[in-house]
Amino acid sequence: MTTGFSWLTLVLLVPILGAVAILCTPRREAWLIKTFALIAALATGFLVLGLLLNYSQAAATGSPISFKYAENVQWLPQIGASYRLGLDGLSAWFLALNAVVFLLGVVVALVRGVDRPKLFFGLLILTEAATAGVILSTDLLLFYLFWEGMLLPLYFLLSSFGNEKRQRATVKFIGYTVAWYLLMLLAIIYLHTQAGGSFSYDAIAARQTTGQSIITVPGFGWKLLTPDQFAFLAFALAFAIKVPLVPFHTWLPDLYESLPASGLTFFAGIVSKLGIYGFIRYAMTLFPKEMHDFQGLLLALALLSILYGAFMALQEVDIKRIVAYSSISHLGFISLGVFALTVIGLHGAILQVINHGIIIAALFIIMELIEVRTGTRDRSLMSGLEKAMPWMYFLFMITALAALGMPGLNGFAGEFMIMLGAFEASWVLAVIAGIGVVLAGWYMLRLHQGLMHDPLHKGTKEGMTDLRLRERWVLIPLCAAMVALGLFPNIVGQLDQGSVQQYMAASHTQPASAITQPTPLTHEVHA
Amino acid sequence: MSQGFVTTVVLLVLGFPLIGSLINAAFGSAKRRGLVNIVGTVSIGAAFVVSAVALIVMLTAASSHRAVTVTLWNWYVVGGSLSVAFQATLDQLSIIMLLVVTGVGFLIHVYSVGYMEHDEGVARFFAYMNFFVFSMLFLVLAADLVFLIIGWALVAVSSYFLIGFWYERPSAVAAARKAFITQVIGDVALVIAAFLIVTNVMSPIGTHIYSLSMPTIFHNVASFQYGSSTVTWICLLLAIGAFAKSAQFPLHTWLPDAMEGPTPVSALIHAATMVTAGVYLIARFHPLFDRAPIIQGLVACVGIGTSFMAGIIALSQVDIKRVIAYSTMSQIGLMIYAVGMGAYAAGMYHLVTHAFFKALLFLGAGNVIHAMHDEQDIRVMGGLGKRLKITEKSFLIGSLALSGIPLFAGWFSKENLLGYGVLNGPGHVALLLYIIGVCINVLTGLYAFRLWAIVFKGEPQTARPAAAHEAPRIMLVPVVILAALSAIAGFFLWWPVAFGSVRVQDFTQFLSPVFTSITSGPLAHEPGVASGWIGMLVGTAMSLIGVGGALRLWLRREPDAETVASRIPRFITQLSMHKFYFDELYDAAIVRPLRAVAKWCRKLIEPEIMDGWVEGVGIGVDDLGNTLQPFQSGLIRDYIAYMVFFALLFVIIIVGVVVR
Amino acid sequence: MTFAHMLAATLPALQFPSGADVVHLLPELIVGGGFIVTMVLDTLIPPSRKSWLAAWSLLVLLASGAVTVIDWVTVGGQQISVYAESFSYDRFGLFINALILIAAIFVVALSPSYLERQKIHHGEFYSLILAASAGMMFLGSSESLMMVFLSIEVLSLALYLLSGFRRGNTKSQEAGFKYFLMGGFASAILLMGMALVYGETGHTQLPAIAQVVAADLQSVDPLLLTGIVLVFVGLGFKVSAAPFHMWTPDVYEGAPLAVTAFMSVATKVAAFAAILRIFSVALTPLYTHWEVAVSAISILSMLIGNLVALRQTNIKRMLAYSGIAQAGYMLIGVAVSGSAAIAGVLVYLAAYTLSTFGVLAGVMLVAKGDDDSSSYRSLRGLGHAHPYVAAMMALSLLSLAGFPPLLGFWGKFFVFTSAIQNGQIALAIWGVLTSAISIFYYIRVILILYSPQESEQGGTVSWLAPARVGAVVVGLGVAATVVLGVFVPVVYHLALSARDALLVRIAAP
């Protein structure tokens, strides 16, 4: 039963109430809708801040991973499903990023203006509740409910706001992602039966997985995988699409190109990172042996994402697509940190998730501001904007440098940890990741210089104004955060100390205490 | 020196330039030029004063505890393992670098007040220059690998800003990007070296200490066996980082293009400070380098090779700044050769003297360009000596110091350096390197005085030089001071070994605790007085030959330069003209293939394969739907026929199974 | 043996239905009686005030609903057999009655405005709807083969007439006639199956058959198996399972929208009730034999339903194929023996009723023109003209697609869980893959609703303003999908108690 005040349910309730309030206000009072949206986003933000501040004092419960502010209410006892929420070091930061990014989305929407405010803000705040649900739930069925339920408001949001290509992009995104999620649903049900009929995370983590017989194809006798490996693959692929890792990424560029900046801040900021969250929380701890068996494959995918994303970003002409592919490359980095299965790698991954959230949000806002001013998204039709907009130049420069991982800014802090973690797994990973960093330097500078430097392009419109005060004050806090996190990344480090150790112990890679020597990457499949 | 004092020194030295840069960036503008100039120069001046005070305090302190390491704040702490903190070290090596950077930097800032008089981007310029000095000091003071890497990258970024200062010129923009990407390659090499170090540092009792701070690493340097593969890899990666920063052989192509930036930038960055960071890095990591003999040999060879190549290229350049740029590359090559041999003090000594006379040459060139209204092609100039008297005299002193004419600063440091070359250096090839080193003296003399003669002497090729006027006083004062330094600096610091015991040696004595204390590897052994004399005479003779040849060819023009050039085999002149075709080589070998792969990805892989399987599944399912559709023919009798057929089928299956 | 002896010996004492029997079957009887009264009223009421008939039949249905609720509470967990064991009065029957009544109430509430606009003669419409509902409710509670056949015939005849209800429209006539012929043929097959089952087991009451079947398991004679298969074919036809689904698209497209809505929802509920009573309860001992056939049919329905639905351009035909696919999912529950599966099927039925009705009701509110504006082209841009109706349709479609917070997800979830728990993972995987395909054609409709309205075919297709009453009713239905989706334990508890009631007889014969 719940002990003490159920804070986490409040974190879910506030956005839902906000959304309901917005949906009830008539369409005419646009200002009322906007204030409701702002209040909901701010309230959630402060609530999350409060939770983070006294996170260390809160009591922790739960076996492999200890959760704070835990809540547990019987919901469907017959099939062992219960309404369980919990917060650990990992999800605390994801929740923080979630609150920040949605607040940013609302602010950008207010600054840039949006045509159907009631529909937009209602759906935006509803999505916040759904993503918060995904982060907070510790019952696999509840997790799945929020995980796929998130697509509902997202679907209406993506298909009604954006440019002309949005319909096709949305169908592609929703269609293909949901197809894989259903396989994950099967895996969840399979785990549920294995764990003796309960969906709770602790019960499933404690299920005994020995004695798995390899499924062979009847008649042909081909040795396929053990059922647990199939379940792991279902989980891994569902998360890989969300991250996205390269072969499953084709929905991302089209979608990011069609979304407005206010949509992109929260979509690129948190929604696409829940894949990483899934890998750490569920794939790594519930399938420790399988994670090891497939570690080689997953690392290869991560590296492929880094390099492939970088190459595509080099060649793209549309500035939003460049940023989209750079986001794929960065997420490749983060997944490299996760799949290296080392303590430092995981620390780096969590840190980089927050950094990337800030950087990508800032980048997309800047891209939209440039698009509004120059009227086009084609890189070859724009250059020499620095003379007209010094403020834009300065803020875009800091964001670009942070994005390419320049030491001193937040991009580097995460990447350094990730590459060190990957180095411990095997030195080849760090070298290839290094190539990724060089390529990142190249395409990010090409983007920044392509737009800012060189003489003014004859095609660009006259009378381009610099950033207005409001727009400036959206980007300045982000750049300040980039510099601050670059110099003081330990803020993130302290909070998730305990949890990272627990995740490592749960995934049987390292005993929680010491770090083993960088053993060469062994591929022997455990019996 | 006490911890508190060092912390204040570090914070002040870093704080002044940073605050100066921020003030100029935020509030500076062309209108408030006066304020901008003052803030820009005063901040560097203050940093210089603080460094001087620190030097005095250090000199008074006992030589044993002059090196003090201070922790500023915790960067990242990982549970039971890695803990990274921002640490700064103030020891003899870093105080010298501090003085060079802030001293020469201050003079250059004063000079650029005059140089940037008509440029409306002056606020941005001073902001970037101050930021550069801040990042250089940040790098020099770093005592922690992460601190160092951050300083390393900040320097690269500020040089990117400054090279691309005139962002309206596409060539400047391309040069800036090229410089930055080469630096990123060096940076990544450094990061991977840091990983290798971190994962291999063992405490004497064999437990894993996950520390990134250099004092602890050097304290436990015993865990790296002499000549082991790990140490070799680490030093190779550090060397790559150094080569990228100091524009040495594999990664040198960015330096000539970096001349696109304003001249004070070239003076500060591409002469005095940034390019020397590579030498400083190897000097700082000398305990590791001493344990990797192969890499030391490699470094020495690369140093000499680059130096020789740069010398040849400098001979055929027509742009005044590029000639000096290649001369910088050549002199840095010598320093790398010295450091490669293990003669770290000699390398640092040449670094200091080189900072003076190279900055002088660049500022002189700046005066020339200023006078010729931004004209950099020396073929257009000639006979400027008559109109720019002071610049011509100080440029002469600079050239003399550069080519190593006795009693000038260059001679002291070069002879000292080559002196070590006689006995040290990599194995059997040591003597060969020494000989090339001495030949480089000839080349240096040749291109130094070729430049001087063409620009200042002889009759003007075109009408433009006639209109030239001497630079304003504010630009001349720094030039004169630097000329004085280039002339007399050698006397006070370190005399070549030939002068035996009576010679002045306080530069090496000052530096010796840094390079001897804990290293167990073989240090360069001191040359004897006799071999010192031979080395000095040979070196000086070569320099004189070079200078004489240059004067005959370009001053008195007996055998005209072009006829001499025609007699040299064509391929050498072509090589020299086209900078050994490295630009084209890299472009063909790296840039174009990478871009081709990227285009291939975009044109072929993305639409075909990546999108392919996604669309393919969709089309496949649609086709399946098509095949099933015609069964719906609308005729009742067909429907009933299917129904009967399937009913019978099921009956047969079910009953058949039971009967059998 | 004279006829009198035979009569006395074998048949339990023939007696007129006692008072208790009437009370236990009150909901069905009310609707049956209502049907007859409506027929009479129809002749008395002048044509102008035909809508009173709608009000009256609504009253009848509501009364029956009230009685059902009261019965639900009073009957508790017992299972009482009524009318000489031909009907069973238990919570399972009441659950099915409730679903059928909901569907009937929805149709009757929406049809007055719909019939007016389409200028279809009110007349016997309501009486036929009541007749069909009565037939279905009887089918829900019937426990003897005879009663199953009788109630199927009652509801089928009513539906044949309803499908052909639109005079002068050739499509409707053709639909009615096709349905009649196919229905007749299927009933004949069903009857032959029942005859063989009766012949081989000696009884027509399901509990008795269950005992006989459970008794001698070793030697299963082929005739009994043939009978069982034929019965399944007959019921499969009614539920429009795959190999016997051919009639569904044509009939749904031809019939008037109100009839399509009622038919697609209510028939499936009643037919599945019969399938559950016969197969999941009575014939479970022979499970191993008929399980293969049912799984094959289930997979076939899922595949054909989802694949061909991708190609459709008419919402009625699309929903026909969607119905076939959903029947496939429900058949997974039948193919998987075990009590959890039955509860899963019941929840699925509830979800299917509300969601499918939501979509068709939305079209009904704004239908115009003789094809009921059901082709995709005529639905384009509805979202901008009537955002409220379009939102209702979108939510129902998403519930059919199985998006979590809505009830549709829970139907699939419970069915898949029961499949995996019993080890039939293959069925679950087929179910998941095909429902992935289904997302595309459901979302395509939503896209069309919200896509910009091109007017290249001259003049935009305008829609009629939705009647106030109709809009409220549809709103209630869709709200139920969302609310029940979130508070799913409510529905699950009802389904569980219905299932327990069903299994009472077997547990203690």
Next chain:
Amino acid sequence: MSTGDFQFLLFLGTLLFMIGATGVLIRRNPLVIFMSIELMLNSVNLVLVAYGRALNSLAGQVFAFMVIVVAAAEVVVGLAMVTRVFRAEHTLDVDRLDEMKD
């Protein structure tokens, strides 16, 4: 339980059933199809009565009576439908009724 003559009756019933089914499949005139369906229903009656007699239980005959009643009802509805279709499309050929197809 099934004696010799009972076997014969059962066989006759199934044979009639088969004939009815083929009648439905072959003929195109709706009335004839209608008649074949009635034939199938009667064949089932025969089987029911045969079983009733064999099992010595009256349920078969009661069932047969019900079938006859239902068949009658079906005739009423069926003929009404046929006339309506004839009046609408003036054809008596089932294959012409293919207005609705995918």
